[in-house]
Amino acid sequence: MALFVDQAKIEVKAGDGGDGKVSFHREKYVAAGGPDGGDGGRGGSVVFVADPGMHTLLDFQYHRKFLAENGQPGGPSRMGGKAGQDLTIKVPPGTLVKDGESGLILADLTNEALPQVLFRGGRGGWGNAHFANPVRQAPRFANPGQKGKRARLVLELRSIADVGLVGFPNVGKSTMLSVLTAARPKIANYHFTTLTPNLGVVRAYGDGFVLADIPGLIEGASEGAGLGHTFLRHIERTRLLVHVVDVSGSEGRDPVKDVHAINLELSRYGALSARPQLLCANKTDLPGADENLLRLKEAFPGLEIYPACAAIHEGLEPLVARCAELLKSLPPIESFVDDLPEEIPADPSQFRVFRQNDWYVVEGPLVEGLLRRVDLDDDESLAYFEGVLRRSGVIDALRQKGAKDGVSVRLGEIEFDFVD
Numbered sequence: 123m124a125l126f127v128d129q130a131k132i133e134v135k136a137g138d139g140g141d142g143k144v145s146f147h148r149e150k151y152v153a154a155g156g157p158d159g160g161d162g163g164r165g166g167s168v169v170f171v172a173d174p175g176m177h178t179l180l181d182f183q184y185h186r187k188f189l190a191e192n193g194q195p196g197g198p199s200r201m202g203g204k205a206g207q208d209l210t211i212k213v214p215p216g217t218l219v220k221d222g223e224s225g226l227i228l229a230d231l232t233n234e235a236l237p238q239v240l241f242r243g244g245r246g247g248w249g250n251a252h253f254a255n256p257v258r259q260a261p262r263f264a265n266p267g268q269k270g271k272r273a274r275l276v277l278e279l280r281s282i283a284d285v286g287l288v289g290f291p292n293v294g295k296s297t298m299l300s301v302l303t304a305a306r307p308k309i310a311n312y313h314f315t316t317l318t319p320n321l322g323v324v325r326a327y328g329d330g331f332v333l334a335d336i337p338g339l340i341e342g343a344s345e346g347a348g349l350g351h352t353f354l355r356h357i358e359r360t361r362l363l364v365h366v367v368d369v370s371g372s373e374g375r376d377p378v379k380d381v382h383a384i385n386l387e388l389s390r391y392g393a394l395s396a397r398p399q400l401l402c403a404n405k406t407d408l409p410g411a412d413e414n415l416l417r418l419k420e421a422f423p424g425l426e427i428y429p430a431c432a433a434i435h436e437g438l439e440p441l442v443a444r445c446a447e448l449l450k451s452l453p454p455i456e457s458f459v460d461d462l463p464e465e466i467p468a469d470p471s472q473f474r475v476f477r478q479n480d481w482y483v484v485e486g487p488l489v490e491g492l493l494r495r496v497d498l499d500d501d502e503s504l505a506y507f508e509g510v511l512r513r514s515g516v517i518d519a520l521r522q523k524g525a526k527d528g529v530s531v532r533l534g535e536i537e538f539d540f541v542d
């Protein structure tokens with residue numbers, strides 16, 4: 123039995139940038155040569171791509187960690203480090219990539235989606251050759267490579283189809299898919315035969331349309347009963363629903379109640395209640411069907427009802443024709459995110475500034491990065507450090523918090539007097 127997998131948790135990390143090199147040109151008989159440390163290579167990025175050959179997230183149950191390659195450090199003689207290879211993660215079309223912590227949607231890999239670079243590799247650090255200028259002729263520092271971002275992600279697969287078949291178990295949804303498309307789902311006379319959604323293409327009309335058969339719903343599905351949530355998620359992106367009901371009530375059920383019950387679940391789930399719906403009254407060959415059909419028509423005057431006997435492919439033509447007609451005017455399948463940011467910022471809160479007694483304290487990833495990359499015993503290095511503080515907005519933030527000339531600032535283990 124195939125596992126129903128439509129969610130996976132993974133961890134990715136973009137490659138670190140290679141460190142810049144500190145090196146000085148050396149040649150026989152040439153004394154102090156100029157700085158010639160090369161830059162580190164860029165780290166590999168994490169890229170997601172939709173692969174039409176994939177249908178589940180099963181692979182991610184076993185493979186959860188994905189690391190892009192690191193960039194190589196710079197070498198002497200201005201030799202640049204090699205860039206790290208990008209890491210491409212293939213997912214089935216219809217996969218949403220969400221941030222594991224915030225739940226924010228980072229990417230939506232629809233069928234047509236282009237590869238999406240989610241986390242760029244860290245930049246390579248500058249070698250000391252880069253820092254030389256007429257005043258500073260022999261910089262003895264270089265940048266370390268920028269660290270590649272590490273993130274926990276949630277992958278969520280939502281099937282993409284034009285039409286979704288919904289209804290109680292055993293009403294004949296899979297049978298319909300099998301007679302209308304080339305798909306060969308399992309069909310059997312018991313509940314929950316279908317455990318994972320099946321997709322098929324109905325080719326009869328124009329370009330055809332994609333039909334999705336999902337496992338049967340039960341009362342409470344919208345609250346998660348019988349994995350209902352999971353299945354409803356799959357039809358969230360359909361443009362039209364075909365609601366299948368056993369019109370004969372062959373299992374001792376009442377089709378009128380059944381239609382009410384399924385529609386209640388759809389409306390409880392939210393987005394699906396407004397989805398256009400056609401009702402397919404299936405199993406017209408069984409006793410009681412004619413009478414119940416009349417009751418259905420009376421109970422749901424606003425619904426278009428199509429009697430059918432899917433098992434022998436009877437009555438489906440008008441239903442399919444109507445689907446094709448409606449689809450022409452229905453809006454395309456919605457995309458969850460239209461405008462994705464070009465690049466997700468490495469970290470929105472790089473630092474924060476606060477007062478602690480007589481001190482102003484600066485904290486955050488920016489500070490940690492800075493402390494790693496400067497040599498505090500080196501004046502030039504310190505000047506560089508000050509430049510970074512200014513450019514990254516730390517100085518402004520200190521000023522905003524009321525820091526005046528001469529107040530004490532603490533930044534990791536560094537303490538200094540604020541000079542405005």
Ligand SMILES: Nc1nc2c(ncn2[C@@H]2O[C@H](COP(=O)(O)OP(=O)(O)OP(=O)(O)O)[C@@H](O)[C@H]2O)c(=O)[nH]1
Binds near residue numbers: 316
């Ligand atoms: N008499 C009759 N039986 C039908 C008809 N259509 C389907 N069936 C039978 O109903 C049973 C259930 O059919 P499925 O297509 O597996 O039903 P389903 O809705 O996909 O069921 P789940 O996957 O459990 O939700 C099978 O034994 C089918 O042969 C029909 O028009 N008439």
Ligand SMILES: [Mg+2]
Binds near residue numbers: 297
């Ligand atoms: Mg089925």
